[in-house]
Structures are given as structure tokens and as C-alpha cells.
Amino acid sequence: MSVSPPTPMRVTAPLPDRGGVGLKADHVEQILAERPDLGFFEVHAENYMGDGGPAHRRLEAIRALYPLSLHGVGLSIGSPKPLDKDHLKRLAALVQRYEPGLFSEHLAWSSHNQGFLNDLLPLPYTKRTLATVCDHIDQTQEALGRRMLLENPSTYVLFAQSTISETDFVAEIGRRTGCGLLLDVNNVIVSTTNHGLDPIAYLDAYPLRHVEEIHLAGYADAQDDAGRPLLIDAHDSPVRDHVWALYAETIRRVGPKPTLIEWDNDVPVWPVLLAEARRAEATMARVLAASEQKALRHAV
Amino acid sequence: MPFEATIETFAQALSDPARPVPAQTRGREGRPDTRRFAVYRNNVAVGLIGAIEARYPVVRRLVDDAFFRAMAGAFVAAEKPRSPVLIHYGETFPDFVARFEPAQEIAYLADVARLESAWVEAYHAAEAPPLALDALGAIDPKDIGGLRFSPHPAARLLRFANPAASIWAAHQGDGEPRPPDVWRAEEALVTRPEADVLVRVLPPGGYEFARALFAGATLAEAAEKFSGEGVDPGSHLVGLIEAGAFQSLR
Numbered sequence: 053m054s055v056s057p058p059t060p061m062r063v064t065a066p067l068p069d070r071g072g073v074g075l076k077a078d079h080v081e082q083i084l085a086e087r088p089d090l091g092f093f094e095v096h097a098e099n100y101m102g103d104g105g106p107a108h109r110r111l112e113a114i115r116a117l118y119p120l121s122l123h124g125v126g127l128s129i130g131s132p133k134p135l136d137k138d139h140l141k142r143l144a145a146l147v148q149r150y151e152p153g154l155f156s157e158h159l160a161w162s163s164h165n166q167g168f169l170n171d172l173l174p175l176p177y178t179k180r181t182l183a184t185v186c187d188h189i190d191q192t193q194e195a196l197g198r199r200m201l202l203e204n205p206s207t208y209v210l211f212a213q214s215t216i217s218e219t220d221f222v223a224e225i226g227r228r229t230g231c232g233l234l235l236d237v238n239n240v241i242v243s244t245t246n247h248g249l250d251p252i253a254y255l256d257a258y259p260l261r262h263v264e265e266i267h268l269a270g271y272a273d274a275q276d277d278a279g280r281p282l283l284i285d286a287h288d289s290p291v292r293d294h295v296w297a298l299y300a301e302t303i304r305r306v307g308p309k310p311t312l313i314e315w316d317n318d319v320p321v322w323p324v325l326l327a328e329a330r331r332a333e334a335t336m337a338r339v340l341a342a343s344e345q346k347a348l349r350h351a352v
Numbered sequence: 353m354p355f356e357a358t359i360e361t362f363a364q365a366l367s368d369p370a371r372p373v374p375a376q377t378r379g380r381e382g383r384p385d386t387r388r389f390a391v392y393r394n395n396v397a398v399g400l401i402g403a404i405e406a407r408y409p410v411v412r413r414l415v416d417d418a419f420f421r422a423m424a425g426a427f428v429a430a431e432k433p434r435s436p437v438l439i440h441y442g443e444t445f446p447d448f449v450a451r452f453e454p455a456q457e458i459a460y461l462a463d464v465a466r467l468e469s470a471w472v473e474a475y476h477a478a479e480a481p482p483l484a485l486d487a488l489g490a491i492d493p494k495d496i497g498g499l500r501f502s503p504h505p506a507a508r509l510l511r512f513a514n515p516a517a518s519i520w521a522a523h524q525g526d527g528e529p530r531p532p533d534v535w536r537a538e539e540a541l542v543t544r545p546e547a548d549v550l551v552r553v554l555p556p557g558g559y560e561f562a563r564a565l566f567a568g569a570t571l572a573e574a575a576e577k578f579s580g581e582g583v584d585p586g587s588h589l590v591g592l593i594e595a596g597a598f599q600s601l602r
Contacts, residue, residue: 101437102476103505106547126436132356139436164363167432168441170403171395173362176376181355208388209377213353246388248380277385284391 067092067119067153069308071329079322080110094121122152129188130175131161140195156201156234176211177221189229203234206242206285219257226262236267237299242283269314288317308336400428407442408468410523463516470508474544477506482545482596497572501565501598506544517553545596
């Protein structure tokens with residue numbers, strides 16, 4: 053079997069510990085013209101599952117200049133149904149073609165007997181569901197020939213039959229499958245607020261040593277039946293201040309990590325999106341400088 | 353409740369607003385919460401309707417937004433995507449529009465939807481260098497009639513009972529659309545020889561000629577299908593090749 057060489061003139065694959073943004077078609081022309089100094093781009097894998105055309109042409113041009121993170125939104129890892137083998141093949145083909153530095157998917161389900169429901173839906177956390185999710189992650193890592201990252205979800209409801217906390221569930225998945233973790237800090241704020249939990253306690257219980265990428269995004273405000281705050285993971289606005297604060301605390305614990313700004317709806321003009329990624333980099337630099345100073349004080 | 357049954361109940365309740373919020377779900381009061389579950393219902397509906405809006409921008413302009421949302425909403429309630437590859441979702445929307453009772457008085461709406469759907473298929477079709485016109489020059493004239501042509505992966509042929517291609521073209525860009533000069537049935541070719549999708553109205557009768565070639569007929573066989581007046585099959589062939597309709601000949 054012959055292995056085709058990587059496309060010449062492409063930058064290397066690994067994601068640097070810097071800021072990145074989700075790639076939007078409307079921004080590509082300006083990015084290619086200005087070549088901003090940015091760590092990486094991330095794309096939703098399913099948007100590049102056509103055979104050819106402008107979407108692939110744009111992504112090839114971007115990939116030549118920047119490392120890429122491939123983010124799946126349709127594998128339905130958290131479903132009781134078997135994984136879609138055709139979808140795994142499509143993902144494997146994209147991984148081979150674009151050589152992304154990372155591949156990530158969600159602790160969620162999105163397809164069932166009704167078809168593909170186009171949302172990241174919640175599952176109960178039990179020994180039974182843990183076994184299914186681990187089996188699906190094993191199959192995915194086998195099909196792609198590489199480690200994947202699993203992202204913690206935003207949730208609006210819990211399940212009566214859940215017997216394991218989300219953090220313990222994720223930790224056990226990491227232990228059994230060896231997968232890495234994508235920590236979505238906005239999802240931590242959304243889920244802990246929605247369920248009346250403490251986000252710092254969530255970080256304390258989370259297996260942070262396996263975190264290889266961080267997501268940041270904006271949320272929307274709503275209320276539940278009892279009038280309590282209900283945050284919605286909307287990806288339609290700037291990252292909120294207390295999400296930035298929790299991000300800084302996360303960086304203090306795990307060190308600098310590739311950090312993505314997700315802004316998928318009401319997408320702003322390019323400079324606004326770029327400024328959010330710059331703010332993530334400034335936060336990493338500030339936290340790093342503070343911890344170095346602290347180390348210095350201890351040394352003196 | 354077993355895992356499978358929990359997810360099935362959740363999925364059914366998402367797809368059917370008449371069903372109750374699944375009894376296994378919990379809000380902070382320790383019981384099912386309508387507004388919490390509504391977030392998921394809303395995400396599913398808004399996301400899928402958004403996919404239809406993105407694929408059918410001219411259909412949306414031809415009716416008002418509220419009408420389009422209602423029509424797209426009825427479609428997504430009836431037909432969920434069969435695959436997580438949403439760029440292929442909505443290919444059956446034109447047939448739905450054709451059957452959708454409130455849209456019956458806009459006779460051309462389903463035809464415009466067919467054209468927009470073909471445009472998206474062409475946009476995502478495989479890359480292939482189109483057959484160049486020079487290739488014909490290299491053929492011995494006595495062999496021309498026996499030539500067969502392979503269609504380009506992006507090429508799509510469409511036949512409408514209405515001037516759907518002219519209506520579609522008039523709704524590109526932001527200007528005030530003008531009605532077609534002549535109200536007649538149209539035939540169209542959609543191609544993407546390079547990066548851009550092209551839509552061409554075929555000369556009258558050209559559809560049967562092109563369709564025969566696409567199906568593998570020889571040029572001589574296809575020419576018999578050509579019923580256009582005032583245009584000869586040769587110049588029509590040149591037009592098809594120049595539009596990037598073919599990938600190769602043999």
C-alpha cells in the first residue's frame with residue numbers, strides 16, 4: 053500500500069498553545085489576504101463531507117498556512133445505537149486529507165430512530181451508558197488511527213437514573229479509553245449554573261491532566277419553569293467575563309493550551325473574532341507571568 | 353428505565369411537541385421542566401429550518417419569511433435528516449413544496465427549489481477538469497457521430513414548466529427583481545467546472561439532446577433527439593462543452 057506524502061508547503065500539524073477561532077466562509081478571503089498571526093483554525097468535520105468544491109478549496113488554502121483542529125458534531129458517541137460506520141469512514145478520510153493536529157467530538161448523542169436531530173443531546177450517566185460511550189470512543193480511535201478528545205457538554209436537564217457525576221463519568225472514560233479531553237469552559241459555566249453546582253468544584257473534580265484543548269464561547273440567558281436562571285450554549289456573542297475568569301483559573305491549573313473561540317451564529321466581522329482569540333492569548337500570558345512571579349518570590 | 357428506552361422517549365418528544373416532557377428528565381426542582389426541555393426542541397427545529405433556509409434563499413425571497421418558516425417547519429417535522437452530513441439535507445424539499453397545499457398558487461415555487469437544490473449539489477460535487485473544446489478538434493470528422501461524452505460530476509440538467517431559471521437569476525444580488533420577459537417553460541444546465549457554480553438556460557429543445565448525451569448516447573443518436581428550431585446540434589454541443597458539462601469523451 054502506498055502512502056501519499058503530505059501536501060508540500062503545508063505548515064506542520066500540531067496545535068500550538070495559542071488562540072484559535074472557528075473558520076467561517078465569510079472570513080476566509082480576508083484571512084488569506086492578511087495572514088493574521090493566529091495559533092490555529094477549527095472546523096466542523098461535517099461541513100467538509102462533500103466531494104469537492106469551494107468549501108474544500110478554502111480549507112486547503114487555510115490548512116497550508118495554519119494548523120487545523122477537526123471538530124465532529126455528528127458522530128453521536130453518547131447514543132445507545134451502534135456508531136454509523138459510513139460516518140466513521142468519512143471522518144477517517146478527512147483526517148487523512150487534512151492532517152489535523154486534533155480531532156474532537158462530544159459527550160452527547162444526536163441521531164436516533166427518527167434520524168439526525170442536529171443537536172448535542174444529553175444522556176444519563178450510569179455504568180451501562182459509560183460502557184457504551186467507552187466502546188464508541190474505542191471504535192472511533194481505532195477507525196481514525198489516533199487519539200481523540202472528548203468535550204464536556206452543555207446540559208439543560210439531568211436524568212433521574214444517573215448514578216455517576218459528570219466529572220467522574222469523564223474521568224473514567226479517560227482512564228478506560230486513553231482519550232484526551234477538550235474542556236469547554238463556557239459549557240462548565242452553563243451546566244453548573246443550570247444545575248445549581250459550583251464551577252470551581254467542577255474543575256476540582258475534573259481530570260484536568262488530560263485536557264489538551266479549551267473552548268470558549270458566548271451563552272444566552274433564559275429562565276426555567278421555576279424562574280431560575282437557565283443559560284443556553286448559543287455561540288452567538290462574546291465570551292462573558294465570568295467565563296474568562298474561569299478560563300484564567302483553568303490555565304493557572306493546566307498551563308497554556310490551544311484555546312478556541314466558538315462563534316457560530318450572528319458571526320461578527322473578522323477583527324472582532326480575532327480580538328477574542330487575542331484576549332485568550334493575553335490571558336494565557338498574564339496567568340503564566342503571574343505564576344512565574346510567584347515562583348520567583350518563593351525562590352527568593 | 354433502560355438506556356435505549358430513555359433515548360427513544362427523549363427523541364420522540366423532541367420530534368413531536370404534542371408529547372409530554374420525558375418523565376426521566378429533571379430540572380432543579382427534581383421534576384421534568386417544560387422550559388428546559390423546550391431548549392432542546394427549539395435547537396432541533398431552529399437548526400434544521402436554518403439548514404433549509406441556507407439551501408433555498410430564493411424560495412425564501414419569493415414568499416415572505418413567515419410563510420417560508422412555516423413551510424420549512426412542516427418539512428423538518430416530516431423529514432429528519434438521514435445523515436449527519438447536513439450539506440445534503442433538504443434535497444427532497446422541492447417535492448415537499450410541490451405537495452404543500454398553501455404553496456399551490458405559486459406554480460413556479462417548486463421549480464425554483466429544484467434549481468436551488470441542484471446548485472448546492474453542484475457546489476459540493478467532486479473536482480474534475482472539464483473537457484476542453486480543443487478535444488473536439490483532434491477528432492477525425494468521420495468519427496464525430498460516434499463520440500460519447502461523460503458528464504462532469506457537477507453537471508445537472510433540469511426541465512421546468514415555468515421560467516424558473518430566469519426567476520432564479522432575477523433574484524440573485526440585492527436589486528429589485530424583474531419578472532421574466534417571456535413566460536415560457538425553461539430548461540437549464542447547472543455546472544461547476546471550476547470554483548463557481550454556473551446556471552445556463554438551454555436553447556429550446558436542448559434538454560433532450562443533453563440528456564441523451566449524459567445517458568451515454570452517441571452524438572449522432574443524441575442529435576436525433578434535438579428538436580430545437582434555429583439552433584443546430586453542433587453549436588449546442590459547443591455550448592455544453594464551453595459550460596463545462598462534460599469530463600471526457602471517447
